Amino acid sequence: MSVRNGLVALLAERPMGVYELRKEFDARTGGTWPLNIGQVYTTVQRLVRDGLVEPVPEEYEAGDVDPYRLTRAGYDEAESWWRRPVDRATPTRDELAIKLALAVTSPDVDVAAVVHAQRVESMRALRDYTRLKARLPERPSPGDLAWSLVLDSLVFAAEAEVRWLDHVEAAVARAELAHGASAPDASPGASDTPPVPRPATSRTRR
């Protein structure tokens, strides 16, 4: 998530100091990604270095300590950010996807247990976001709407994760069945053992 773009967008509305920027960013995104003041300060310094932001000359000072404003290039950047889609060409590194990819290819890992533990966690997240949503009034203020949409985004992501985990579980169970069914062909010598496919539940946690 780009703090930098967010701060540029906020400064396009009016000049602000670092404290106000931090407060505004938190308020407008529902406090979902809280920033610390050092982060805001460092980011603003980089924006100044890159020529997108400049300190407001002292005579225009409006109360806050050291307010900043956008330069011409900064306004161009703000406008271009709204216009261009967020880059999805490079998938972000997702720990869960990496974990499960490694789990299914590792001989010693109980994939079902990994799925179950994660599903409990993802479902809990989904429930908690839903509780937060349930607290919102039915007729939201603009601030409520922003927060509600941020929550919706988290809800959709958690929901997608739960669905994906169901998919992983089913796909792994199918693969195990297929593997179990083909095993007698691979070892015809073991014909006294009936070709019983391993039930999908055999590897689940107790």
Add this chain to the structure above:
Amino acid sequence: MSPATEASEPSPVLLELVGVTRVHGDGERRVVALREVDLRVRLGELVAVMGPSGSGKSTLLNVAGGLDTPQSGAIRLGRDVLTDLDVAGRAALRRRKVGYVFQDLNLIPALTAAENVSLPRELDGVPSRQARKEARAALAEVGVVELADRFPEEMSGGQQQRVAIARALVGPRRLVLADEPTGALDSHTGEAVMRVLRQRVDAGAAGLLVTHDPRFAAWADRTVYLRDGVIVDATSDDDASELLVGAGTGRGRHAGDAGD
């Protein structure tokens, strides 16, 4: 959902399943729908049941409400042990204590909303005057008292589900068993119905909700996953969530103190 009651004693268990096993068919076609299932639902608690089709979700709901009987195990509804009763006893207990909400076709088309809701009470021998009074109260609880004299075909799908929830919890009924109650609704209406179900449970009922949709299951206090008739995992009802601290409090802070 009710943090105020968190510190007090746990609320009474309204539905309890102990070692419930239900087998359908026999011989080659024998299918174990439920295997040694344990489950408790307390007053004020909504529990979601998820799992792939054929995992035993509907069987679980049916045995919990006495529509189906397990081969072994016990089911308790409040003080009554359902599995000790005969068919007539189960039917009477069901009328008095349990309400169902299905995906659709919940209401009798020839009856008004109020008549649909009062019907189980009248069948239970309650004088019709009182049954009507209870029905209006139940409709008011779900916010549709103005629909009392309408027929099902004069209501939207969401309104019909609200009436079905009212009927499920009319009079002394405290346990609602819901099988995909949002299945026929668009997601916005479905959310609204879940909100009503949640409020009714919070106000003093218990619910078991079968759904395939994680978004609706998220309205429950916890979710159990069934697979091949076994509960494979279950979320716990932990109130002190880190997520709530991370996401919720950030916003709450702004209303009051600004600093850190």
